[in-house]
Amino acid sequence: MEHHSSLNTVQAGIKEGRLNLKNLVEEYLERIKAHRYLNAFIEVYENEALQRAAEIQDKISRKKAGRLAGLIIGIKDLICYRDHHISAGSKILENYKSIFSSTVVERLLAEDAIIIGRLNCDEFAMGGSNENSWFGPVKNYADNTKVSGGSSGGSAVAVQAGLCMAALGTDTGGSVRQPASFCGVVGLKPTYGRVSRHGIVAYASSFDQVGPLTTSVEDAAIIMEVIAGKDEYDSTSSTLPVPAYSQHLNVSGKKRIAYLPETLESEGLDPEVKALMEATIKKLQDEGHTVEPVSFPYLDYVVPTYYILTMAEASSNLARYDGVHYGYRSDNATDLESTYKKSRSEGFGTEVKRRILLGTFVLSSGHYDAFYDKAQRVRRLIRNKTEEILSYHDFILLPTSPGPAFGLGEKTDDPVVMYLADIFTVQASLAGIPAISLPLDNNSKNLPLGIQLIGKRFGENELLAFSKYLMDVTKGR
Numbered sequence: 001m002e003h004h005s006s007l008n009t010v011q012a013g014i015k016e017g018r019l020n021l022k023n024l025v026e027e028y029l030e031r032i033k034a035h036r037y038l039n040a041f042i043e044v045y046e047n048e049a050l051q052r053a054a055e056i057q058d059k060i061s062r063k064k065a066g067r068l069a070g071l072i073i074g075i076k077d078l079i080c081y082r083d084h085h086i087s088a089g090s091k092i093l094e095n096y097k098s099i100f101s102s103t104v105v106e107r108l109l110a111e112d113a114i115i116i117g118r119l120n121c122d123e124f125a126m127g128g129s130n131e132n133s134w135f136g137p138v139k140n141y142a143d144n145t146k147v148s149g150g151s152s153g154g155s156a157v158a159v160q161a162g163l164c165m166a167a168l169g170t171d172t173g174g175s176v177r178q179p180a181s182f183c184g185v186v187g188l189k190p191t192y193g194r195v196s197r198h199g200i201v202a203y204a205s206s207f208d209q210v211g212p213l214t215t216s217v218e219d220a221a222i223i224m225e226v227i228a229g230k231d232e233y234d235s236t237s238s239t240l241p242v243p244a245y246s247q248h249l250n251v252s253g254k255k256r257i258a259y260l261p262e263t264l265e266s267e268g269l270d271p272e273v274k275a276l277m278e279a280t281i282k283k284l285q286d287e288g289h290t291v292e293p294v295s296f297p298y299l300d301y302v303v304p305t306y307y308i309l310t311m312a313e314a315s316s317n318l319a320r321y322d323g324v325h326y327g328y329r330s331d332n333a334t335d336l337e338s339t340y341k342k343s344r345s346e347g348f349g350t351e352v353k354r355r356i357l358l359g360t361f362v363l364s365s366g367h368y369d370a371f372y373d374k375a376q377r378v379r380r381l382i383r384n385k386t387e388e389i390l391s392y393h394d395f396i397l398l399p400t401s402p403g404p405a406f407g408l409g410e411k412t413d414d415p416v417v418m419y420l421a422d423i424f425t426v427q428a429s430l431a432g433i434p435a436i437s438l439p440l441d442n443n444s445k446n447l448p449l450g451i452q453l454i455g456k457r458f459g460e461n462e463l464l465a466f467s468k469y470l471m472d473v474t475k476g477r
Contacts, residue, residue: 102199
C-alpha cells in the first residue's frame with residue numbers, strides 16, 4: 001500500500017486521476033484486517049465507508065466536495081455517532097447505540113471526511129496505557145510488547161500503523177499527546193473551549209477536549225479548522241472566530257521559547273528524552289531563536305492537583321451509569337438498590353471504580369476543603385504561573401513523556417507510578433491552554449520520542465505554524 005503522507009497528497013492524487021477514493025478505502029480496510037492483532041479498532045464501518053467513498057468521489061468530480069474530501073479518519077470510542085455503537089471502552093455501555101452525533105462528527109461529515117470506524121481507548125478515558133479497556137489493550141506498532149499510551153491509544157496506533165489517515169482522540173490530561181509521543185505521530189490538545197464537547201462522553205468536564213492525531217501538522221491544522229468553533233449545544237465553547245489554520249503555517253521572525261529546567265532535572269526522566277530535549281534546544285538556538293530556562297516551581301504539584309480535580313468530576317459525571325436508564329444491567333439484580341450496586345460493580349472496571357471512589361471521597365463532607373478546594377486554588381496558581389511565562393515567551397518547550405513507551409503490564413500494579421507518567425502533560429490541561437506533541441526522533445531501540453510545545457490561550461494558529469517549522473528543521477535528525 002502506498003504511503004499517503006498527508007491529505008494534500010491524497011487530494012492531489014484524486015484530482016490527477018492517480019487515486020480513486022473507493023479503492024483507497026478498500027486498501028485501508030485490507031490493512032485494518034491484516035493488523036487486527038494491534039487491537040486498535042473496536043468496530044469498522046466497512047460498507048458505510050465504501051458507500052461514502054463512492055458518493056464523495058462523485059462530488060469531487062463535480063467539484064462540489066468539502067475541505068476534507070479524501071480524508072479517511074477514525075474516531076475514539078468516546079465520540080457519539082448517530083445510530084452507531086459507543087461504549088467508552090466499558091462493559092457498562094455494552095450494546096448501546098448513540099441517538100445523536102457529536103458536533104465534531106457532524107462537522108467532519110459536512111466536509112466529506114470518511115469515518116472508517118471507532119477506536120479502542122482506556123475505559124472512560126481513564127488511563128495512560130490503553131490497558132484499562134473492556135476490549136483489551138492496544139499494542140504499539142513499533143514494538144508489540146509495548147503499550148500504545150492512553151487513553152487515546154487506539155487512535156494513535158491506527159495512525160501510526162497506517163490504518164487510517166487521521167484520528168480524533170480526547171485529551172483530559174495528556175490522552176492525545178502522550179499516545180502520540182509513544183507512537184510517533186502528531187497529537188494536538190486545543191485550548192479548552194476551542195472545540196465543542198457536545199456528544200463526547202464526559203470524564204472531567206472542565207478538562208476534556210477533542211483533538212486530532214495525524215502524521216503531519218498540515219493535517220492537524222485542516223482538521224482543527226473544521227471541528228473548532230462555537231456550538232450552541234456547548235455553553236463552554238468559545239465564540240472567538242476560527243482562523244484558517246491550514247493557510248497560516250509559515251513562521252515569521254524569531255521566537256522566544258521557555259523551557260523548564262525542573263523538567264530536565266526531573267527524577268525518572270529517560271536519558272535519551274533529555275538528550276533529545278537538549279538537542280532541540282540547541283537546534284532552535286542555532287536557528288536564531290531565544291531559548292532560555294524559566295523556573296516553574298509547581299511541577300511537583302501538577303499531578304496530585306490534576307488527579308484530585310478530575311476524579312472529583314468523574315465521580316459526578318459517571319453517576320448517570322446506574323443500570324437503569326441505559327447500558328449494562330446486572331442479571332443478578334433483584335431490586336432497585338441491587339440494580340445500582342451490582343450493575344456498577346460488574347459494569348465498571350477496576351481503574352474507573354478507583355477514581356469514582358477517590359473522587360467521591362475528596363468531595364465528601366470533611367474532606368472537600370482539605371482536598372478539592374485546595375486543589376482548585378493550586379490549579380489557579382499553576383494557570384497564573386504558566387500564563388506569566390507565556391506573557392514573555394511565545395511557547396514553552398518540554399518533553400511529552402518522561403520516557404518512551406513502556407512494556408505491557410509493566411505499570412499496571414502501581415497506579416501512582418502510572419499517574420506520575422502524566423507529569424509533563426497535565427500542566428497545559430490545568431491551565432486550559434493548547435499543547436502539541438511532535439515526533440522528533442526515535443531512541444536507540446527505535447521507539448518514538450515526542451517533544452511538546454505549549455502555546456498561548458487560543459494560540460493554535462501560532463502553535464501549529466511553529467510546530468510545522470520545528471518538524472521541518474529537525475527532519476532527518
